[in-house]
Amino acid sequence: MTHTATTSSGLVAVLRGITPDEVAAIGTALAEEGFAAVEVPLNSPQPFLSIERLAAAVGEVCVVGAGTVLNVDDVARAHTAGARIIVSPDTHVEVITAAIELGLRPYPGVATPTEAFTAVRAGARSLKLFPSHLLGITGMRALRAVLPAEVELLPVGGIDEDNIGAWAAAGAGGAGLGTSVYRPGDGADIVRARARKLCAAWSSATA
DSSP states (O other), X not given: OOOOOSOOOEEEEEOTTOOHHHHHHHHHHHHXXXXXXXXXXXXXXXXXXXXXXXXXXXXXXXXXEEESOOSHHHHHHHHHHTOXXXXXXXXXXXXXXXXXXXXXXXXOEEOSHHHHHHHHHTTOOXXXXXXXXXXXXXXXXXXXXXXXXTXXXXXXXXXXXXXXXXXXXXXXXXXXXXXXXXXXXXXXHHHHHHHHHHHHHHHHHHO
């Protein structure tokens, strides 16, 4: 039997390199195709403006997040812009705490049991398994076996239409998808077509 967390984030689009002028159209396409969340990494151009525009466009139907959040000040700025999730590549206790205090959901990056339990003890209940293509499904299963049932693992890195079903079957609560759904310069139609295939593969594996 697959050990699955009680919380499932579903599919999260990582729009690294997105610009404010294109974010609303691409975010709308993703939300309409079934993505549960859309994240703007903070190393994108004018990220807080993009988060603000994304929240205005799809915030009622889709969770808007900030990614690559490395410090407490950026947690506050992301919250002000309209983000509801805070995604980081590392386990930063102060960032986790700041997000929770603002009513946001942190997704700290973890790659080891020590990082995972540090994040859980700080209050995180959704962990970004990163880089998941190096840890693999075997690594995720090992973490899943020792973590509390209510803690979700969200693999990020190297996940695409071909392997997303295997991650779902292994107990992932969702997946963060970057270049498999969006690359800088892609139009909304291209993103929509990719999103449709990814959502269909995920739905088939989790039905």
